[in-house]
Amino acid sequence: MKPVHTRSTPGDACRLVIHEPSLNARRSGAQRREPGYEILCGEGHQHLLDIRPAIQTDEREAVFRLRHDAYCGPGKDLPAQPDGLEQDVYDEGAILEAARMEGVLVGTIRVIFPREGKLLIEELGQPLPPHLSMDCTSEISRIVVDRLRLPMCVYTPLISVALYHRARFDSLQVGQENWVFDANPKSLRTIRRMRWNIASLGPALEHHGQRFEPFSVSLAAENFTWELAPDD
DSSP: OEEEEEEEETTEEEEEEEEOOOTTGGGOTTSOOSOEEEEEETTTEEEEEEEEEOOSHHHHHHHHHHHHHHHBSTTSSBOOOTTSOOOOGGGTTOEEEEEEETTEEEEEEEEEOOBTTBOHHHHTTOOOOTTSOTTSEEEEEEEEEOGGGSOTTSOHHHHHHHHHHHHHHHHHHTTOOEEEEEEOHHHHHHHHHTTOOOEEOSSOEEETTEEEEEEEEEOOGGGOOOOOOOOO
16 A cells, blocks of 8 residues: 555545555466555545546546536536537547546546647647657546545545546556646646646647646656645
């Protein structure tokens, strides 16, 4: 068991525990082959967090509905869709992580791969430096955590930390070495609190009426921590 973060709240505490895969998992079926997650709240309150790629059609549609709730409708970034699903061409072939707590879908993040030789961030006008090869560079986007679906004691940013952790694990499994992403202020604040070794790719991009800052990060272990610094 590897505790990666402790945060005190008034009269309570909330902690994310990441169970890392065993190094010899391939040689022993008894060893953990994938990361596991749990949230510990208060005195003995344990909430298991199951994060894995959405594979089946109904699993992926549940992710698209969660994204629609977050991104679509009056006052949001995108117009409401008649089918209640938020998806685009980059979802085909993407890794869609689905985080469930007590059987309820509470969060998601996606890892997308080049389409016709380009990532989405390039379609928005951000050129990539030569060292970011399309063979081993993917893009993370569409992170959603629905606070209303979580138990009251759970600290929402911990779900984001776990989603990023699982997305990195699955990216490495398919040979990815780098991520690029364009971050809005809220997402960037969480990433900076995790103290990732990120590199700016250029000035802010305009997308759906909002400004996003483009970054890259190597997926090498030394560039990541899974702890949250205090929120200033």
